[in-house]
Amino acid sequence: MSWSAALTKALPLLHTLERLGHEAVFVGGCVRDTLLGRALKDVDIATSAEPEAVIAAFPHTIPTGLQHGTVTVVHEKETYEVTTFRTESDYERFRRPTQVQFVKNLDADLMRRDFTMNSMAMRADGSIHDPFGGQRDLRGGLLRCVGDPDARLQEDALRIVRAVRFASGFNLRIAARTWRAIMRHRHLLAHIAMERIGLELDKMVGGSDPGRAAAYLAASGILSETKEALPRPLAEMSERYQARRKLRRGRSGETPAAAKAEAEEESRAMAAIQAIAELNGLEDRWAAVCCALGFRSGQAAELFEALRYSSVRTVQAAAAVAIHQTMVTRDSLNEDTRRNWIAQILRHGKPAAMQWLRVIEAVTALSPSSESGYADQLDEWLQGMQASTIKELAIKGNDLIALRQEPSGPWLGKLLGELLHAVALGELPNEKEALLRAAAIQRPVDEGEYT
Ligand code: ATP
Ligand code: MG
Numbered sequence: 001m002s003w004s005a006a007l008t009k010a011l012p013l014l015h016t017l018e019r020l021g022h023e024a025v026f027v028g029g030c031v032r033d034t035l036l037g038r039a040l041k042d043v044d045i046a047t048s049a050e051p052e053a054v055i056a057a058f059p060h061t062i063p064t065g066l067q068h069g070t071v072t073v074v075h076e077k078e079t080y081e082v083t084t085f086r087t088e089s090d091y092e093r094f095r096r097p098t099q100v101q102f103v104k105n106l107d108a109d110l111m112r113r114d115f116t117m118n119s120m121a122m123r124a125d126g127s128i129h130d131p132f133g134g135q136r137d138l139r140g141g142l143l144r145c146v147g148d149p150d151a152r153l154q155e156d157a158l159r160i161v162r163a164v165r166f167a168s169g170f171n172l173r174i175a176a177r178t179w180r181a182i183m184r185h186r187h188l189l190a191h192i193a194m195e196r197i198g199l200e201l202d203k204m205v206g207g208s209d210p211g212r213a214a215a216y217l218a219a220s221g222i223l224s225e226t227k228e229a230l231p232r233p234l235a236e237m238s239e240r241y242q243a244r245r246k247l248r249r250g251r252s253g254e255t256p257a258a259a260k261a262e263a264e265e266e267s268r269a270m271a272a273i274q275a276i277a278e279l280n281g282l283e284d285r286w287a288a289v290c291c292a293l294g295f296r297s298g299q300a301a302e303l304f305e306a307l308r309y310s311s312v313r314t315v316q317a318a319a320a321v322a323i324h325q326t327m328v329t330r331d332s333l334n335e336d337t338r339r340n341w342i343a344q345i346l347r348h349g350k351p352a353a354m355q356w357l358r359v360i361e362a363v364t365a366l367s368p369s370s371e372s373g374y375a376d377q378l379d380e381w382l383q384g385m386q387a388s389t390i391k392e393l394a395i396k397g398n399d400l401i402a403l404r405q406e407p408s409g410p411w412l413g414k415l416l417g418e419l420l421h422a423v424a425l426g427e428l429p430n431e432k433e434a435l436l437r438a439a440a441i442q443r444p445v446d447e448g449e450y451t
Pocket of ligand 1: 027028029030041042044112113114115118119156158159
């Protein structure tokens with residue numbers, strides 16, 4: 001195994017603690033990722049030293065979570081979480097422990113961790129301490145709870161979602177007993193804060209295999225168990241998945257036609273979600289997921305709000321879905337499609353329109369048309385727009401006020417909107433003279449008249 005630069009850089013922290021007579025190891029994700037040859041996100045350290053001793057050992061520390069034993073050590077501009085070996089107890093209502101006890105024993109610390117592959121430690125000499133068979137499970141492609149899965153998932157139900165996230169991100173099967181425990185205890189997700197579900201879903205959507213995550217989410221039905229209900233297409237993913245399974249086994253029950261339609265829709269959505277791995281950006285991927293699941297734009301906003309995502313993200317996703325809803329029926333490249341497309345760009349903005357174009361280019365199943373060059377043509381129309389916001393017009397509100405010799409009022413925004421529309425469609429050049437001429441002959445419109 002080769003030492004990454006990140007581990008080498010953190011090595012002096014282990015040496016310092018060891019020199020003071022403490023035990024200190026790399027632990028968790030950085031050990032797992034080193035064994036797999038993956039890039040490290042962060043380097044976490046576990047030690048027998050208590051927090052005060054850690055603070056005393058280093059010149060620059062931040063008391064991040066003292067009650068849980070975590071001190072952040074700043075070393076050569078990097079930060080490291082150094083956590084005292086601990087056990088946990090008194091899990092409060094199926095989520096995070098209310099009490100931790102500091103212990104001197106590394107194995108006790110590793111035992112409180114969630115999965116075997118996350119419960120390995122690495123010493124300063126590079127040797128791996130792996131009491132629960134994490135390396136064996138990684139070789140066998142298995143995600144397995146440390147110890148009794150029923151107990152572990154009941155202690156902290158977030159582990160149910162983490163299991164799906166890790167299984168999809170690391171291309172692992174979930175061990176049979178762990179899977180059965182997920183199915184038995186998935187209702188406990190009702191105790192987990194929506195924000196934490198949101199963080200996990202972001203990692204699944206942004207991860208290496210979102211299609212696999214979707215398949216696990218559908219098969220487990222865990223998204224119907226969250227504290228706050230998620231929009232129907234997501235919550236019902238598992239019902240559709242079950243319909244497809246039954247159909248495949250020739251047990252479609254009494255309404256084969258309905259079951260067949262559901263099953264087909266499910267396969268289409270799953271295939272589309274698999275293809276989102278082609279997209280680089282997290283937000284592009286989310287927009288594609290919402291389109292693939294057949295969301296209405298209100299549902300995209302509902303989902304993002306439930307997951308406590310920022311309002312910027314919410315607005316963007318809702319816009320991409322709204323564009324999709326409108327454009328999905330415009331499958332031929334004619335004047336009607338062009339006008340609709342430009343109206344969508346004006347309403348939702350260029351960034352949302354460009355995002356939607358990226359989505360249909362990467363996930364061809366979502367494209368309204370199989371015609372080659374469809375997205376290219378829409379892109380050309382978009383790039384050809386002389387203005388897409390009122391700010392970009394070659395005329396200002398004051399020019400129109402002077403022209404009309406009327407005080408500013410609602411008429412002004414409407415007139416600017418009409419001029420923008422005409423410029424965007426290429427019916428007027430974006431030039432001051434032409435715009436003033438057009439504004440002069442335009443009859444002033446009443447409140448109710450312009451729609
Ligand atoms: P990532 O690559 O996402 O950072 P990670 O394994 O480092 O993966 P973290 O959430 O950063 O995951 O947690 C660090 C370590 O803490 C994990 O490897 C695991 O050992 C332990 N851990 C984190 N969350 C839990 C939990 N809910 N239950 C048990 N152990 C946990
Ligand atoms: Mg981590």
